């Protein structure tokens with residue numbers, strides 16, 4: 397209770413704490429209800445970095461100039477500690493086994509993104525299967541709602557194929573489990589925020605309380621995984637033993653983790669470890685990919701002026717490749733790539749990438765200092781819509797800004813998966829998303845197939861802007877109309 401009335405204490409050299417009117421509430425209300433505009437006003441008035449008093453603690457926000465300092469210094473700005481405070485997924489997984497986030501990032505980089513060539517044909521097959529199943533023929537124009545939900549079901553199948561392998565990905569209930577487990581985890585976020593006023597650790601205590609009583613939101617998904625996949629895993633281990641050197645490793649993460657394991661007894665501990673390793677990648681990939689593919693489809697559907705150019709590129713590549721895409725074909729989709737990059741930029745979350753300062757203190761290059769334990773958030777839109785990078789047209793949706801054409805006919809474009817100071821949708825520095833190459837290929841393939849097959853437009857014929865929930869951007873909840881091009 398003391399915390400309720402205590403005013404936050406701020407050191408002498410700290411970034412300015414934006415003044416607030418109501419002692420207990422601080423900036424919580426303005427921040428939660430109109431995040432983008434509120435942060436914009438703070439930055440205009442107080443410069444960057446600045447601090448806010450939200451849900452009982454002081455948080456510092458970095459803008460375009462100070463953000464690279466946070467992303468670059470990953471040893472002292474701890475991303476996992478920062479994220480776990482808002483979304484205690486680490487705590488949930490740790491109840492099964494130890495987790496090693498550095499190892500996981502490396503695995504995604506080396507075994508998923510770097511092997512994209514190997515996965516393209518399987519991805520394509522599974523995506524087409526999903527498009528057929530969920531959107532179908534659309535001989536007559538048909539309205540689809542819950543676009544993000546639909547894409548998470550479409551995406552779950554190719555993801556399952558790459559992560560669990562062909563055999564396990566055949567189980568419908570596993571695929572469903574991939575899409576619902578994410579929603580169940582999201583519920584951890586909705587423990588009453590009022591607890592944060594009293595003390596942030598109380599919020600976390602309640603969010604993770606069910607775990608302490610042995611109820612884990614993902615236990616039943618683990619049980620299903622064991623029930624379905626254990627026989628397949630045992631069979632693979634048996635073959636490995638039998639064939640020895642002759643065994644040809646399967647191209648999926650399951651076989652990779654089997655090969656990394658020193659044990660060959662498939663007991664509880666073994667299955668828990670496999671489950672946590674594999675499902676961490678499931679959590680990182682399905683909701684992000686389906687959110688951004690839906691945002692991109694809304695960006696496309698509301699802007700008829702973009703349709704012809706993008707469709708013609710897809711048709712040309714489709715004809716040249718006889719309908720079977722390789723990674724090179726996907727790389728040739730330059731118009732689509734620029735469109736996607738612009739959509740990523742446009743959909744950037746207002747703020748995010750929480751990092752906790754773990755060194756004694758940190759002094760920003762403008763001389764302001766923050767103490768150990770401070771949570772630092774990136775005001776991401778300040779970068780994504782900054783005139784320094786995007787000029788006077790930074791608020792306009794212009795895919796061609798990512799292309800430079802030279803007089804000699806040479807065209808250079810900055811690919812959607814490339815991160816730099818101006819593009820932080822995938823984060824930056826050492827912890828930048830290791831799955832981004834895979835995600836971009838998957839999204840482009842999916843958009844390519846959809847655009848080739850259907851005319852897609854918004855219901856009211858206008859641009860449907862994204863919604864902001866908490867700090868993140870989500871696609872509109874309105875419908876999209878699909879109509880087969882060939883009828």
Ligand code: HEM
Pocket residue numbers: 467475497498500501504508677680681682684685688749820821822823824825826827828829830831832834835
């Ligand atoms: C459009 C889709 C995606 C978006 C927008 C996205 C975005 C992000 C962001 C913003 C981060 C934090 C980066 C930072 O701290 O600087 C991240 C981390 C991560 N992402 Fe993604 N991601 C996407 C897809 C994927 C996919 C498909 C995978 C796996 C196949 C994946 C695996 C990961 C992992 C393992 C991390 C943690 C990295 C670390 O701890 O160093 N992501 N992602």
